[in-house]
C-alpha cells in the first residue's frame with residue numbers, strides 16, 4: 001500500500017505556509033500544514049528551514065521509531081508521503097521542489113540536468129523571499145535548481161553543509177534555507193540500509209535536523225518559523241545484497257515528512 005499524499009504536495013504546501021503564490025504548475029498542497037500554521041501563528045510564517053536528508057524511507061521510521069525521537073520532539077505533524085518514479089534522487093527532488101510529476105519537470109532517470117520548470121525557488125524569488133540552498137558540491141540538489149535568483153552554498157561534505165546552514169540561520173539574512181545531506185544514501189549503497197555505517201548515518205541526519213531546529217528556535221525568536229525534515233525516497237536491499245532504490249515498491253516509495261511550527265517568542 002502506497003501513501004496517499006503525493007510528493008507533488010510540498011511546493012504548494014510551503015508556499016501556503018509562507019503566504020506566497022506557489023510555482024505555476026504545482027499540484028495541490030497537503031491538508032493540515034497551513035491550517036496548523038494559521039492556528040498557531042494567526043498568519044503565514046516569516047521563515048522556513050527545510051532539511052533534506054537523502055533516502056530515509058518510512059520503514060526506517062517504522063522500525064527504528066524511538067531513534068527518531070529527536071525529530072518527533074521538534075515537530076508536530078508527520079505526513080506519510082508517496083514519492084515518484086523512478087524513485088531516485090534528482091527525480092524525487094525535482095518533483096518535491098516543482099510540485100509536478102517527472103513527466104512534466106523532465107528528469108525521468110538518474111540524470112542531473114537543470115530543471116526549467118517553474119519551481120519553489122522561482123516562486124520564492126518572485127515573492128521577494130531571500131533564499132539559500134546549502135548542499136554538498138555536485139549533488140543533485142547542488143545542480144538541478146541552478147540559475148534561480150537565490151543564493152547557493154556548496155560544501156565538501158554533510159558536516160560543512162550543516163555548519164554553513166547553522167551560520168546562515170544565526171546571521172539571519174535568509175528567510176528560507178534548504179540544507180541537503182547525503183551520507184545515508186551514500187553509505188547504504190556501499191552496504192545495506194541497516195548496516196552499522198548506515199544506521200550511524202541515519203543518526204547523523206536525525207541529529208543534524210535536531211541541531212538545525214534548535215538553532216532556528218534560538219536565532220529566529222522574532223519570527224514565526226517552520227522547520228521541515230523532508231527526505232526524497234526510501235531504500236531496499238536488492239538482488240545483489242546491497243542497498244538500492246528506484247523501484248515501485250513500498251520500501252522505496254513511502255516516506256514521512258515532519259513539520260514543526262515555532263511561533264515567535266520575542267517582538
Ligand SMILES: [Zn+2]
Nearest residue numbers: 054055089232
Ligand atoms: Zn536520494
